[in-house]
Amino acid sequence: MAATSEQNHAAKEKLVADFKAVVADTEELLKLTAGQAGDKLSDVRGRLSERLVGAKERLADAEHALRENARKVAHATDDYVHAHPWQSVGIAAGVAFLLGLLSGRR
Numbered sequence: 001m002a003a004t005s006e007q008n009h010a011a012k013e014k015l016v017a018d019f020k021a022v023v024a025d026t027e028e029l030l031k032l033t034a035g036q037a038g039d040k041l042s043d044v045r046g047r048l049s050e051r052l053v054g055a056k057e058r059l060a061d062a063e064h065a066l067r068e069n070a071r072k073v074a075h076a077t078d079d080y081v082h083a084h085p086w087q088s089v090g091i092a093a094g095v096a097f098l099l100g101l102l103s104g105r106r
Contacts, residue, residue: 012066019059026052 030045030052081088 009066009070012062016059016062016066019055019062023052023055023059026055 026048030048033041033045
């Protein structure tokens, strides 16, 4: 279950990074076409600018949600470790043992 949560978190971070790249490319496109004339181009630039503002707001919301979720997971982990210290040590030792086995095979 923890692996699925980590995969979801990684996928969300990748999505945010990809979205940032699209926003940056769109801003660059708007700058490059600023000197171009034409009614259709002006209309498209206007709509694109509006959508870009909305996309930036959604991106900021997504980043905030990711940070908030990471904070909640960190607090839950901290609470578990404080409530079950010996189990946490055992789990950490087991993970370290498995990682040692895996790295020893190479």
